[in-house]
Amino acid sequence: FQNFELEEGEHACRRRTYQRHPVSNRATPVGGNRHVLYASYLSQNQQNYRSFSASSDQERIEAANRIIHGLPRCVKIVEVGPRDGLQNEKNTVPTPVKIELIKRLVTSGLSVVEATSFVSPKWVPQLADAKDVMEVVRNITGVSFPVLTPNLKGFEAAAAAGAKEVAIFASASEAFSKSNINCSIKESLVRYNDVALAAQKREIPVRGYVSCVVGCPVEGSVPPSNVAYVAKELYDMGCYEVSLGDTIGVGTPGTVVPMLEAVMSVVPVEKLAVHFHDTYGQSLSNILVSLQMGISVVDSSVAGLGGCPYAQGASGNVATEDVVYMLNGLGIKTGVDLSKVIAAGEFICKHLGRQSGSKAATALSKVTASASKL
Amino acid sequence: AETRWCSCDLHFSGCGDPRDLFVGFKRARVCCPIPRQALGRGLRRIGFEFIHRSRMSSLEEPLGLGDLPKLSINRLGRFCQSACRSTADDRSTGNYTPSNSGNNQTLFHSTSHSWHLQGQYTDSSCNGVDMEFRTLPQKVSWDLPRFVKVVEVGPRDGLQNEKNIVPTSVKIELIHKLVASGLSVVEATSFVSPRWVPQLADAKDVLEGIQHAPNVRFPVLTPNLRGFEAAVAAGAKEVAVFASASESFSKSNINCTIEESLARYRDVTSAAKKHGIRIRGYVSCVVGCPVEGAVHPSKVAYVAKELYDMGCVEISLGDTIGVGTPGRVVPMLEAVMAVVPADKLAVHFHDTYGQALANILVSLQMGIGVVDSSVSGLGGCPYAKGATGNVATEDVVYMLHGLGIETNVDLGKLMDAGDYICKHLDRPSGSKTATALCRLTA
Numbered sequence: 001f002q003n004f005e006l007e008e009g010e011h012a013c014r015r016r017t018y019q020r021h022p023v024s025n026r027a028t029p030v031g032g033n034r035h036v037l038y039a040s041y042l043s044q045n046q047q048n049y050r051s052f053s054a055s056s057d058q059e060r061i062e063a064a065n066r067i068i069h070g071l072p073r074c075v076k077i078v079e080v081g082p083r084d085g086l087q088n089e090k091n092t093v094p095t096p097v098k099i100e101l102i103k104r105l106v107t108s109g110l111s112v113v114e115a116t117s118f119v120s121p122k123w124v125p126q127l128a129d130a131k132d133v134m135e136v137v138r139n140i141t142g143v144s145f146p147v148l149t150p151n152l153k154g155f156e157a158a159a160a161a162g163a164k165e166v167a168i169f170a171s172a173s174e175a176f177s178k179s180n181i182n183c184s185i186k187e188s189l190v191r192y193n194d195v196a197l198a199a200q201k202r203e204i205p206v207r208g209y210v211s212c213v214v215g216c217p218v219e220g221s222v223p224p225s226n227v228a229y230v231a232k233e234l235y236d237m238g239c240y241e242v243s244l245g246d247t248i249g250v251g252t253p254g255t256v257v258p259m260l261e262a263v264m265s266v267v268p269v270e271k272l273a274v275h276f277h278d279t280y281g282q283s284l285s286n287i288l289v290s291l292q293m294g295i296s297v298v299d300s301s302v303a304g305l306g307g308c309p310y311a312q313g314a315s316g317n318v319a320t321e322d323v324v325y326m327l328n329g330l331g332i333k334t335g336v337d338l339s340k341v342i343a344a345g346e347f348i349c350k351h352l353g354r355q356s357g358s359k360a361a362t363a364l365s366k367v368t369a370s371a372s373k374l
Numbered sequence: 375a376e377t378r379w380c381s382c383d384l385h386f387s388g389c390g391d392p393r394d395l396f397v398g399f400k401r402a403r404v405c406c407p408i409p410r411q412a413l414g415r416g417l418r419r420i421g422f423e424f425i426h427r428s429r430m431s432s433l434e435e436p437l438g439l440g441d442l443p444k445l446s447i448n449r450l451g452r453f454c455q456s457a458c459r460s461t462a463d464d465r466s467t468g469n470y471t472p473s474n475s476g477n478n479q480t481l482f483h484s485t486s487h488s489w490h491l492q493g494q495y496t497d498s499s500c501n502g503v504d505m506e507f508r509t510l511p512q513k514v515s516w517d518l519p520r521f522v523k524v525v526e527v528g529p530r531d532g533l534q535n536e537k538n539i540v541p542t543s544v545k546i547e548l549i550h551k552l553v554a555s556g557l558s559v560v561e562a563t564s565f566v567s568p569r570w571v572p573q574l575a576d577a578k579d580v581l582e583g584i585q586h587a588p589n590v591r592f593p594v595l596t597p598n599l600r601g602f603e604a605a606v607a608a609g610a611k612e613v614a615v616f617a618s619a620s621e622s623f624s625k626s627n628i629n630c631t632i633e634e635s636l637a638r639y640r641d642v643t644s645a646a647k648k649h650g651i652r653i654r655g656y657v658s659c660v661v662g663c664p665v666e667g668a669v670h671p672s673k674v675a676y677v678a679k680e681l682y683d684m685g686c687v688e689i690s691l692g693d694t695i696g697v698g699t700p701g702r703v704v705p706m707l708e709a710v711m712a713v714v715p716a717d718k719l720a721v722h723f724h725d726t727y728g729q730a731l732a733n734i735l736v737s738l739q740m741g742i743g744v745v746d747s748s749v750s751g752l753g754g755c756p757y758a759k760g761a762t763g764n765v766a767t768e769d770v771v772y773m774l775h776g777l778g779i780e781t782n783v784d785l786g787k788l789m790d791a792g793d794y795i796c797k798h799l800d801r802p803s804g805s806k807t808a809t810a811l812c813r814l815t816a
Contacts, residue, residue, distance in 0.1 A: 060708050060740075063517070067739045068704050249810065252776025253735060281769040281806035282776070284732040288700060314810040322728040329699025329729070359728035363696065363761040 072296035074333040076112065077320060078243070078273060079105050081348070082133075083114040083148060084317055085305025087126050093351065095129045099136050101348050105302060106143050108340030110320075114167065117148035118158040131161045138162035146207050150181065155195045159202060166199055168192040169209035169245075170234060172227040173216035176247070180211070189233050196237040208234030208242040209275065213259055214251035221255075224262030232266040241271050243299055246286065249279025249308060249316070253289040260293045273297035276318050278357075279308045283318035284326055291332075298323055303345035304357025319358030321345060339364075519743035521780045523559065524767060525690070525720060526552050528795070529580075530561040530595060531764055532752025534573050536799065542576045544798050546583040551791035552749060553590050556783040557767075561614070564595035565605045578608040593654050597628065602642045606649055613646055615639040616656035616692075617681060619674040620663035623694070627658075636680050643685040655681030656722065660691045660706055661698035668702075671709035679713040689719055690746055693733065696726025696755060696763070700736040707740045720744035723765050726755045730765035731773055738777075745770055750792035751804025766805030768792060785811075 082102050086093050098116075105113050115137050121128035130147065137145050138161070146165040149155040158166055170188050171177035177185045192208075199206045213227045231242045244263060246256070256276075263272060274290045274297070276283035287298055301317035308316040324338045342361045349356050356362055529549050533540050545563075552560050562584060568575035577594065584592060593612040596602040605613055617635050618624035624632045639655075646653045660674045678689045691710060693703070703721075710719065721737040721744070723730040734745055748764030755763040771783050789808045796803050803809055 057712065060711055063740050064704050064708050067736050068700055252773045254777040278806060279810045280772055281731060281766070282773055284728060285735040285773060288732045288735055308810070314813045315806055319728070325727055326699045326729055326732060330701035359725060359762060363726045363755070366761050 067292070068330060071291045071330060071332060072294070074296065074335075075291070075327055076273075076297045077110060077323065077327075077334055077336055078112040078114065078297060078299045079110045079302060079320060080114045080275070080299050080317065081105065081302040081305045081320070083117050083127070084299075085301040085303075087117060087124050088306045088316065089126055089352065091352075092126045092128075093348075095132045097348070097351050098129070098133050101302075101344060102133070102137055102145075103140070104344035104347055105341070106140055108338075108344060109334075109336040110143070110341070111335060112144045112146065115145040115147055118154035118161075118163075119148065119150050131157070134158070134161040134163055138164065149195055151191050152194045152198060155198055159198075159204065163204070165205050165207065166195065167207040167209060168195055168234070168239070169211055170230050171211045171216075172230050173212040173219050173222050175218035176212045176216045179218060185230060189230075189237075192234070193237050196239070200238055205240045206238055208237075208239030209245055210234065210242060211245045211247045213244045213263075214246045214255045215248055217248050224259045227259050228262040228266050231263045231272075235267045235271060239271075241273055241297065242267055243273035243275045243297070245275035245299075246277055246283075249277030249282065249314075251276065251286055252280075252282050253285055256286045257289055257293065260290060260295070264293065269294040270296070273299055275299035277308060277316050278304065278318040279314045279316060284322060287318070287323060287326070291330075298327075302341055302358075303349050303361060305348065315357055317357075319345075319356070319361065321356075321358040321361040325360040517741065518738050518777060518779060519741070521743065522738065522774050523720075523744045524557060524770060524774075524781050524783055525559040525561065525744060525746045526557045526749060526767060527561045527722070527746050527764065528552065528749040528752045528767070530564050530574065531746075532748040532750075534564060534571050535753045535763065536573055538799075539573050539575075540795075540798065542579045542583065544795070545576070545580050548749075548791060548795050549580075549584050549592075551787070551794055553587055555785075555787035555791055556781070557788075558589055558782065559591045559593065562592040562594055564597075565601035565608075565610075566595065566597050578604065581605070581608040581610060591652075593652075596642055598638050599641045599645060602645055606651065610651065612652040612654065613642065614654040614656060615642055615681070615686070616658055617677050618658045618663075619677050620659040620666050620669050622665035623659045623663045626665060632677060636677075636684070639681070640684050647685055653686045655684075655686030655689045656692055657681065657689060658692045658694045661693045661702045662695055664695050671706040674706050675709040675713050678710045678719075682714045682718060687718065688744065689714055690722045690744070691719060692722035692746075693724055693730075696724030696729065696761075698723065698733050699727075699729050700732055703733045704736055704740065707737060707742070711740070716741040717743060720746055722746035724755060724763050725751065725765040726761045726763060731769060734765070734770060734773070738779075745774075749788065749805075750796050750808065752795065762804055764804075766792075766803070766808070768803075768805040768807040772807040 082098055082105070086098065102113055102115060116130040116133045117124060117127045118130050119127065134145075134147065144165050145163070146167045147158050147163045149158050149163075149166045149168060155166060170185060170192060171180065172185075174185055177183065177188055181188060183191075196206050208231070210227055210230045212222050214222060216222050227244065231244065234242050242263075244259070251259075256274075260272075260274075272295055274287060274295050276286045276299075278284075290298070299317075300320040300323045302320045304315055304317055304319035304322075306316040308314045320336075321338060321341050324334055324336050324341060327334050328338060338360075342358075342364060345356050345358060345361050346365070356365075529545055529552070533545065549560055549562060563577040563580045564571060564574045565577050566574065574580075581592070581594060586592070591612050592610070593614045594605050594610045596605050596610075596613040596615060602613055617632060617639065618627065619632075621632055624630065624635055628635060630638075643653050655678075657674055657677050659669050661669060663669050674691065678691065681689050689710075691706070698706075703723075707719075719742050721734060721742050723733045723746075725731075737745070746764075747767040747770045749767045751762055751764055751766035751769075753763040755761045767783075768785060768788055771781055771785050771788060774781050775785065785807075789805075789811065792803050792805060792808050793812075803812075
């Protein structure tokens, strides 16, 4: 067994001590013809492992340990509603409403709120007021407000407007890169390198996004090595964090884990974030396995704002309220007050004239007081 | 016209039921309904169709680096430690072939290859070379069942919550469609007093109207001996009883204490044994109760054990109000699994707070191999009006297939069943997977 003892400092929010299982295959006959096999690096011969019947206390405790006790103690939530959420809205949301939304999100305890995007209004008219939003928001202290900057021009505009953090995004799928931002992965990375250098000069941190980390609407499945490659490029050019996005929401834990393994072999896990879409309802289980793998930063969008442009009417981002609900239930600290996020979600949904995309928010607003004792 | 492989990977377009599929920005023709699970080859795939532009003879064969989309940046070599020396140029032009030394391990497409074989996955770009790679904190428990039985509760748990009564013929048709999708257990109805559950007053007609298929079971709920006898008279071969882990819920829901309800069920189970009828037990409020709040795992274990001891062949643990998260579910399962064997347990999560799939995932990781769900997420939550209830079968099956777990369920046909009932109820599906997949083809 290898013990990963981690520093238990005063403000340590690291993984707890984790017992790593032996890498060799260990088949333990349990009650007849079932075997316990540890799936780390199994050899070809072990393909036909079967489920185990945890009839012994020891095995059950070990299973529980592996599943929920090795999770990060704290998780940082990166709120992308004002940008990723609102950019997909049919009707443009007025600037004061955006600002009010951001303020309410800040009061809920979120420490990172993606405020807007400095892209050409020709492509994203919903965020044409980026400068105006930024002007107000930059005065709020204690919270980071990354803004998307697809190129140097956007970066300059962002810096001029007072942005103190920027974000860049590259695709792990060549076809998506071409169809989404009109250039190949390489060309986009070259562009971003310019942005990263400029940001470095001004001491502005850069957050990287990788899109289509599991599947691409054009190409289909995306090889984990592509994702690892792009993530590493972004990391090497100076991104302090790389967020891995399942853009069309097709991922399941079966595809997410190999992808994370690939990326984690080239980028330290503390620098990674996950950005799952709930288009197929899979995001919370994907987030859970990511936590089990050691990821401790999760992107989400209040009230599940932001549909999926590739499946009209289908849902997009995972709802922050649902994520916080799960993390609270797991005993993981987020610093976020769920009721205040719900309030922020209610505010924007009232404005948009629609129901919240968050199940937890919907349930909590309808349930009787006694049932919410939990 | 470009040659198109159908997503079943066996045919050119035209092998079966042709459908137009909108993939990305292009309309493409595919020949098989999505996704193809029941091809008998254990093909693992993500649950949306796409056109294979490259030639893939079998999704089970791992793809080599040469099959990667061409990246024009010649920097794949950076993945390698210095020990590994195949030219980056070769890689980028797709000429690279894995060296034949060593294990000849190749890169796997995560979706085309079962994650079971993750053990072969070394550094992606340096094949066949012994090299040191960063040890990953391989924490994830992958002791997952190979096969998961999905118990469909839509016709009972789903429809019993409907405001408007669904006609008997529609119920029967729904059940037939569900069976056609490959589900082997479909909860057909409930023999409770029509005074309490008017939506299922036609229990006898439904049971008598269903075409019985071999290897398909149709459990029916029987809250007491009278209901049991009515069920037997109508031809039921399997019944279900349900007890609460919370005293307050038991009193408010079925008007008696837990002990009283267990006593009733003992009568039912002994009668069932006499008739050779299987019994399935349900425990409700296994995580939280709308009256009491949190429910202690030991209570759940107690009730589960009682049901098991009295003869239930399977105990389904229900998070009735959907408040559970993995943090609560795992200790509850630990407690129950100490007294009931894991292979006799099922999980029945509600998606009221969106937590169901995560809870199902940890249950699988704990060793549970039976999951209850409801087509299209039928069935709201009576304790939070307007909130959702049951987890949608389509979403569950999508996840299970993505995990490489067999279910024998054809997602396309399942979606047809969901479509059918939602059309009748005149409502959108409660399943995100179904919604997304229909929108893709729209």
